[in-house]
Amino acid sequence: MPKVTINDQVYDVPAGRTIIQVADESGIDIPRYCYHPDIGIEGSCRMCLVEVEKMPKLVPSCATPVVEGMVIRTNTARVEQAVRYAMEFLLLHHPIDCPVCDQSGECFLQDYYMEHAGHASRYPGTQKTHRSKAVDLGPLVKLDRERCILCTRCVRFTKNVTKTGEIGVFSRGHASEIAIHGEVPFDNPYSGNVVDICPVGALTSSDFRFKVRAWFLKGTDSICAGCSTGCNLRIDHSARASGGGIGGLTATEGKIYRHFGRRNVAVNKSWLCDEGRLSFHTMERWPRLREARPLVGAPLEHIHQRFETIRKQHGAGSVAALGSATSTNEALFLMKKYFGGLVDFRIGHETETYQKMQDDLLRRLDKHPNTQGALDLGLASTLGGLNGLVDAAERKQIRAMWIAFHPQLVGNDPDETLAGLERLVRALEYSVVSTTHEFSWVAPASVVLPMAAWAEENGTYTNYSGRVQITNRAVAPAGDSVPLYAMMSQLLTLSGIQVTPNPAAIFEWMARETPEYAGMNYATLDKLGVETAKEMVR
Amino acid sequence: MTPVRGGYAVDVPTINVSDRARQEHATVWSTFRAFGVTLRRLFTSFVKRDMPTISYPEQQRNYSERFRGTHILTTREDGSLKCVACYMCATICPAECIYIEAGEHPNPEIEKFPRQFNIDMMRCIYCGFCVDACPEEAIVMSREHHQAAYSRSETVWGIEKLMTRPGIDAKGPGYRPNRPFAEAKLYNPKEKDECAWPSVTDERHPAVLYESMIQKRQ
Secondary structure: OOEEEEOOEEEEOOOOOEHHHHHHHOOOOOOOOOOOOOOOOOOOOOOOEEEEOOOOOOEEOOOOEOOOOOEEEOOOHHHHHHHHHHHHHHOOOOOOOHHHOOOOOOOHHHHHHHHHHOOOOOOOHHHOOOOOOOEEOOOOEEEOOOOOOOOOHHHHHHHHHOOOOOEEEEOOHHHOEEEEOOOOOOOOOOOOHHHHHOOOOOEEEOOOOOOOOHHHEEEEEEEOOOOOOOOEEEEEEEOOOOOOOOOOOOOOOOOEEEEEEOOEOOOOEOOOOHHHHOHHHHHHOOOEOOOOEOOOOOHHHHHHHHHHHHHHHHOHHHEEEEOOOOOOHHHHHHHHHHOOOOEEOOOOOHHHHOOOEOOOOOOEOOOOOOHHHHHHOOOOOOOOHHHHHHHHHHOOOOOEEEEEEOOOOOOOOOHHHHHHHHHHHHHOOEEEEEEOEOOHHHOOOOEEEEEOOOOOOOEEEEOOOOEEEEEOOOOOOOOOOEOHHHHHHHHHHHOOOOOOOOHHHHHHHHHHHOHHHOOOOHHHHOOOOEEOOOOOOO | OOOOEOOEOOOOOOOOHHHHHHHOOOOHHHHHHHHHHHHHHHHHHHOOOOOOOOOOOOOOOOOOOOOOOOEEEOEOOOOOEOOOOOOHHHHHOOOOOEEEEEEEOOOOOOOEEEEEEEEEOOOOOOOOHHHHHOOOOOEEEEOOOOOOOOOHHHHEEOHHHHHOOOOOOOOOEOOOOOOOHHHOOOOOOOOOOOOOOOOOOOOOOHHHHHHHHHHHHO
């Protein structure tokens, strides 16, 4: 392992790293535009120049590997001057339209100008080159050529990550610009990522564009529930009630505005698929279920009594539950406790497909985030999934059921699933459906309870590879909605087992009883999650 | 320390009212002097018609050029709204009373325009920060402050009302710091109704006096 000195501090680093990687790992800030850890090295922006002893010129730290005995300085006057000159060149023809630019507030140009440059332009503003604005590159991405600094992050993304190569740099010198090849649109399932990685306001998302300014947003780290990959993301949602007391326009409940890829090298690098990126719009597809039906004083006490009477009349096997692989581990665990193991979660083909890739990057065929978690809890029981439960209900073997249904965040739920659920609800003597939206198949249910959706509750998902990750609450549940784990802990409390409706505490209880999760808790899971010990599972 | 009285553990001073009256030369005669003041005012207002009050609201004073009244959304030469929906005003607004929804402008040079621009006038505290923050001088304030309404919903003003309401410029614009105040008329005590407050170019204005004082010190 080579020993290098950065700013008089000695670091032991693995061979083959570049200077900027070492600096990032040691918390030393080096400004950069073109460098991004997941897309390959270009070295075109000249922002990351550092001084290395015995080298006559400054070297780009993103493209220089460390060697034994290197003495690096990132804060000398020479480096500062070089960065200032680089900034001056990059801003030479920049339109400085920050007030209308969507990137402002999270723009590298703004941040580095304040931090490293602070110069007054020496170029007459009236002579700036004007280029085309609001060019459609594809259905999700718009390009503003005036703001572009030609860092080629987007070009390298299409070249090295998706390997589709739709975007390129065309023409030479001052005329060079980002463009697509002829009329072929930039339309691949991962196109939204170029908006995330664009360091300036050149690439903007057609979906997010002009919706809200970046400084009104609050980021909550969470997990995508679109498929079993479990990509890490940041949910950007409203942080304050803009519009004050204006009726109907106040965002007090919170509104999700966009998803932003969160770096987790073990799962998704920095990427998200477009379906997952826009999956929060699924919540807007149907009207939300806001209150319980029929409205009784204390619905859960009433439900508990009904379940108890049916159990007494027809035996313990007559009451079961159907969760889904979109429910969190915590909710499924409590469900298993309350229904004495008579819980299933298979409403489609989750167990067969959850490890199969849909393409060679991220997407998986199973559109449920927690299939592995449900399997770890042993919920693939003898009940035989949705079809088995429908049979049992029609044979009057099962008379009462709790059905917790959360729609798929990506794509439509299969028609046979919805038809099966409707048959199940009709066949049951007493059915409790806890769901998120007003679905038509819910109508014949005895009791309908509003359930908090994804991003409205805390919990954990276990992804296809067995990585347990925390999904966080970003916005308030709609209307009277309550998270499933809260409803289940209330039922358990009614049945005599005291449960605090706290996901962290429930997870610790679950970790004690489930061998795969032994020794885990919310503190060890943290932001990036923990892989379950492979030799113990499967 | 005097004994505690009336529940207060403090030393309460006693004022001798007749002593004070003597000090101020207040006698029975001063009562009649006071009547005299009233009578003199009666004479000046009814006979000489010199009244400091006006018959509001039929008569109204004109306020200063810096008056922070209700807002005006200004327009370009072609009559379109100047606002580019940059949310600077909504960001700075301490009362959080501005609600904007941006849309894509057909001209990519302009980029954005407000589909909705609502100000909750009941929530607004008329601080004028929105005017200071605006990079386009798209929002200025008027010299008007009347906004009686029959319901609360009427007090949320949309683009139309902020842009074109009857009598919007009858009194001239109010607070708009980006336009030079030199244009403003100087204070003339003879034209009492013209301008109640001196403009900042007036040498006697506290702001100008203060500035010149600082300059002298340097």
